[in-house]
Amino acid sequence: MAFGNQPARTPSSAQLVTLSNSGGTALTIANIGFTGTNAGDFSDSTTCGATLPAGQSCGIAIQFTPGASGTRAASLSISDNAGNSPQTIALSGTGTHDVILSWAASPTYGVVGYNVFRGTTSGGESPTPLNSSPVSGLTYIDSNVQAGETYYYFVTAVTGTSQSPSTGEASVTVPSP
Numbered sequence: 001m002a003f004g005n006q007p008a009r010t011p012s013s014a015q016l017v018t019l020s021n022s023g024g025t026a027l028t029i030a031n032i033g034f035t036g037t038n039a040g041d042f043s044d045s046t047t048c049g050a051t052l053p054a055g056q057s058c059g060i061a062i063q064f065t066p067g068a069s070g071t072r073a074a075s076l077s078i079s080d081n082a083g084n085s086p087q088t089i090a091l092s093g094t095g096t097h098d099v100i101l102s103w104a105a106s107p108t109y110g111v112v113g114y115n116v117f118r119g120t121t122s123g124g125e126s127p128t129p130l131n132s133s134p135v136s137g138l139t140y141i142d143s144n145v146q147a148g149e150t151y152y153y154f155v156t157a158v159t160g161t162s163q164s165p166s167t168g169e170a171s172v173t174v175p176s177p
Contacts, residue, residue, distance in 0.1 A: 003064040003093030014061035017089060019048055027052040028081040032060060036074035041066050042091055066095025069147045097174045099142040106157035108164055116140045119152045134158040148176040
């Protein structure tokens, strides 16, 4: 079960695993848990009780909350009285870092959006905005950042064919793994 990229320390949407008892007797569930290097990055909530009647199913919702950036892996392990116990499902995902910027609305009349600029040195922001078209809201998520690096940002308001002067510069250092 692959969770893809997920911001570090932010829970993912849940993915559902269905446990089915296709046997003729009740399935006794001893344990549902996680094993492996990054077992603590995964959590579950379940509708499965201690027993699962014959012909019935229950759900296990899995969430991924990466504790750090980089590839993260574990396994869901279900221990029960079935002959092939424990059943395991490999889990994987990648922890990423995002910089989330927010700003106050410009008081300038006719603002159609905002441009966001980034650099790696103070005053060294690129002349080309990160966004390909003006951002319509008051937030921007920069997902293209590296752990341990410092970034500098400013924002301009876009009105028709012109831009306002830049906002004050903001800086952020992305946490290391």
